[in-house]
Amino acid sequence: MTEAASPPNPARRRLLMAAPLVVAGGAGVAFWRMLSGMRQGSFDPHDIHAPALDRPVPDFALPGLPPAQGFGAADLRALKAPVLVNFFASWCIPCVAEMPQLNALKDRLPIWGIAYKDKPAEAQGFVRRAGNPYARIASDLSGMTAIDWGVSGVPESFLIGPGGIIRWHSAAALDEATARRTLLPLAASLRS
Amino acid sequence: MTAAMRRLAAMLATVLALAVGLAPLAAIAVDDPSEMLSDPAQEARAEAIGAQLRCLVCQNESIEDSSAGLARDLRHVVREHVARGESNRQIMDWMVDRYGNFIRLKPPLTIGTVLLWLMPVLALLVGGVVAFLSFRRARGTGPAPLSDDERARLTDLTRPR
């Protein structure tokens, strides 16, 4: 047994002692990339990445929020041109912040709204005050349609391509840069 | 996001954080018995499923533990499906279909999570191998040192008289 013992191997030993440093260094670099990504807004460890992308919209049919007309999956699937579906609620602060952006967008891209778990009267008041960016508004009182879409909180936006396929998704309030750089070019490519 | 927007978002987050405090923990979770299923066995199954599902808008709670609105809705969905007689697997698939694997507090074994799931075995293995190697090496370095008795005898023998 004693003869079988390997002689001390200094190189291997040194390698072993350096292992903790290598591991910690790797972790450090990863953390640094996460932090810088968070500061630039390119990395969000709490992003949900809902799997709705590139799928047809789920089945649903919702009543309208008067005077606007409601809509359902059939309406979206019959579309020939892209539409932005936006989930909102009157009690949601980021939704208020998002409204000017939606108003600026509505002439270039039709926006259909879905009021999420909102009393119709309050949703109506909210839309009126915000200057109504929506072409059609449906009311999802129970919030169950939102769950089918994989919505985790308002506001959330989905770009629906021809045939009712979900082409793009944002779980945050829309801002000007995202609309200009990502959303509008994508919508234009879907139109052609 | 533009810088201004980000600042606004940060401000809103601060306001919200101050309004609701550090953590949305204050309220008890299932606070309405009418939410529960009348059959205790079914309710127990629903709770077990719910404990596996993450409350998406919270930090680290299951939907059974959370008082958030979405968690309540999802609890309701789980109970509906349980009452309909669906299997745990079916209900889990329904949830993953909508929210992805993020909703599962116990992630499934995939290529990406192999390291996570193998960690217990891997850690024990590495520990065992390192211990075994250094043990073998230590054994090979020379004769065993004196035992305490032997050392005592040695001092006894070498003590000047």
Added chain:
Amino acid sequence: MTPELGNFALALACCLAAGQAVLPLVGAQRRDPRLMALAPALAIGQLMALLYSFACLVDAAIRDDFSVQNVAANSAAAKPLLYKITGVWGNHEGSILLWALILGLCGGAVALFGRTLPSALRARVIAVLGGVSAGFQLFCLTTSNPFDRVWPAPMDGQGMNPLLQDPGLAFHPPILYTGYVGFAVPFAFAIAALIEGRVDAAWGRWVRPWAVAAWCFLTCGIALGSWWSYYVLGWGGYWFWDPVENASLIPWLTGTALVHSAIVVEKREALKIWTVLLAIGTFSFSLSGTFLVRSGILNSVHAFANDPARGVFILGLLGLVIGGSLLLFALRAPRLTAGGVFAPVSREGLLVLNNILLCSICAVVLTGTMYPPFMSLLFGRTISVGKPFFDATAAPMAIPLMAFMGLGPMMPWKRAQLWPILRRLWWAGAATVLAFAVLVWRVHDLLPLLAATGAVWVIAGSIADIAERIRLFRLPLGASWQRARMLPRAALGAALAHAGVGVGVLGLAAMSQAQHRIVEVHVGQTEMLAGDAWTLTGVRAAPGPNYTALVATIEVRHHGRLVTVLHPAKRTFASQNQTTTEVAIHTNLLSDLYGVLGDRHENGTDVTYVLRLHYNPLAPWMWLGGLIMALGGALSLSDRRMRVGAPRRAATAGLAATP
């Protein structure tokens, strides 16, 4: 004016700490006794400045100086005095200052109690502590200054989160931080040893009391935090595998391993390199866990306000402290000489096994906690790793750990025969088998069953250890008593701490058998739970200092005999627009009756209340176990052989290292 003085004192402390980091180190390198003698003086000076600085912040909080932004954001005039004081560390800036203060206290303690240490070693230890101190004080001064002013000063503060307005939480952070920061001392000893290139039995003996002391505080801190979430959060849970909780568990696991491996260094001069790495690792985990949570990478229910900009500073600091020490380790550790040789079946062998298991559990908890952000970074996909994962992976690994814990203390050093030990433990084994036989009828889940059985084995094992040492029933009782009085306290403490683990695990296992019901009742209505009749006899409104409360009265009867009257309440804090639930708990140490008042439903004249009723068997044992563990640690600290710095480095110590 006082806040500016506090700010100045903090800056002064930072300068002193910087001096403390450099001068003694140079002195030790050049063997200059005058420079080395500066170390304790600078450490004490830095501590004084920090104490003054902290006192200034407390003063501002007590005097409601809302021109100090930190006070304005976290306090309010109507807050009770106790919470004005404890609120000082209930926020990010104040807690960093507290952290720095405790680090200063550690430096001061080494300066005061380490007089018998070789002066070069002491100078180096204090210098390392000074370096870490300087970093954190700089962090405090530049990105998290608690003394920043606001103008114009608001009329009243924004108030504290009512959840934090609780005595349990008020004293939880200082204890927990003392645990975290306390591991800075073993860390400093490890760095000093690497610089000197020498680890021997004396080093092990010097490190051990510091590690044990920090471990006691960390154990208490974790137990207290878990107790707090049990009685404040109000849904009967006690451990959520949340990143913040894991951040305290990870250094606890490696710290426990350190406490054990340091014994091997002291007694047998083996495991030296490993112990040095554990000392570095434990403090590194203490640092990175708590600070990563604050950077926003790991989000948690207990999180402070997150700020990635702060995160960058923290990361740089961590890189310097952890990266620097690991680099030193990589360079110097291969030169440390190997130590005593032992057989696999021996006390050392079991301690190695204990270390492997503890560190494996630690690796699992660490991986699980860090996996989601890494997955997100590398694959752009988010996953969740929560309680069900840890329950399925980390928890089962504690079972073999407990199996070996029962054996360990009976094992002789160097080389042992398994059979005689098992024979001496026969009755502990019999008790374990009996416990298993009884439990198997009652407990139908495998993990709690094994955990409870293991816990009985651990408790019986530690009793057997003491019984064996005093030759109980083999000598006349008087002689046994005589031996018991002569027992080293370290042995008693170890047995007590092991028994504490058993008690705590029994509590955890029993909680799997907890029952609860959520009911909606009228006043006067009775509901049954676990054989007790719970009757809601009334609900009344009660005003508080900065809240209004709704208080329920619940009578619990067992076969008609009144067991207790519970008063769960619901408080509404107007200034924060928040409600908290005040749980009512009745305990008889064998079980908790736990009542929570939920929503009030009004339907015309029909008023009902939602109640959440829990029956939690052995729940108090979870924290009792933690307390017993910490007491065991404290008891062994009081052993005169463990006294800090008491032993001098033996002239022959080097001999044993080179067999």
